[in-house]
Amino acid sequence: FLDYDGTLSPIVQDPDRAVMTEEMRDAVRGVAQHFPTAIVSGRCRDKVFSFVKLEELYYAGSHGMDIKGPTKVSNHKAKADEVLCQPATEFLPVIQEVHEKLTAKMESIPGAMVENNKFCLSVHFRCVEEAEWDALGRDVKAVLDDYPKLCLTKGRKVLEVRPSIEWNKGHALKFLLKSLGEFLHGTSQLS
Numbered sequence: 001f002l003d004y005d006g007t008l009s010p011i012v013q014d015p016d017r018a019v020m021t022e023e024m025r026d027a028v029r030g031v032a033q034h035f036p037t038a039i040v041s042g043r044c045r046d047k048v049f050s051f052v053k054l055e056e057l058y059y060a061g062s063h064g065m066d067i068k069g070p071t072k073v074s075n076h077k078a079k080a081d082e083v084l085c086q087p088a089t090e091f092l093p094v095i096q097e098v099h100e101k102l103t104a105k106m107e108s109i110p111g112a113m114v115e116n117n118k119f120c121l122s123v124h125f126r127c128v129e130e131a132e133w134d135a136l137g138r139d140v141k142a143v144l145d146d147y148p149k150l151c152l153t154k155g156r157k158v159l160e161v162r163p164s165i166e167w168n169k170g171h172a173l174k175f176l177l178k179s180l181g182e183f184l185h186g187t188s189q190l191s
């Protein structure tokens with residue numbers, strides 16, 4: 001199980017430019033030849049895949065709320081494409097709505113950026129003047145006041161908006177371990 005930002009790629013100012021090196025890609029590819037390998041990230045699953053570009057991996061995006069198995073089958077993942085878990089689909093419309101509100105609100109704060117991670121949102125303040133951080137936090141909280149089913153957590157120079165459900169990266173790990181155990185022992189019930 002691997003994180004992406006700050007693990008497979010360096011932390012950079014622009015989240016859209018957090019590419020991984022070819023050397024790192026080769027290392028992950030090598031690991032995946034021997035072990036089922038998953039990337040577990042706060043980012044949107046498609047975005048992580050666009051950076052990593054390895055079809056033989058499991059990907060858990062949106063802080064574990066969007067899990068999918070490999071699209072390329074290899075010997076230790078015979079039924080891997082059956083793995084799919086999205087426990088927060090009902091939140092998609094509300095996340096979209098809050099994305100629009102936050103994007104509009106952040107326009108007045110130079111350097112602020114809202115990233116749509118499908119089932120979650122990230123409000124980045126790495127490029128915001130420190131004197132503005134408190135105001136930014138207040139603005140984000142003010143928007144969320146109208147959405148009691150969403151919660152706010154803090155990462156590295158980022159505020160993360162998530163559905164308030166009992167599901168996180170830890171649950172994603174357990175889900176994948178269980179799925180893999182079932183695949184490896186040939187008793188998969190997932191479809």
Ligand SMILES: O=P(O)(O)OC[C@H]1O[C@H](O[C@H]2O[C@H](CO)[C@@H](O)[C@H](O)[C@H]2O)[C@H](O)[C@@H](O)[C@@H]1O
Binds near residue numbers: 124126157158
């Ligand atoms: O839970 P993670 O997988 O660690 O995701 C947390 C956030 O990671 C990304 O942001 C971080 O990396 C960016 C690129 O290096 C950096 O600019 C930012 O300041 C960091 O917080 C990602 O862009 C976010 O959506 C994730 O929430």
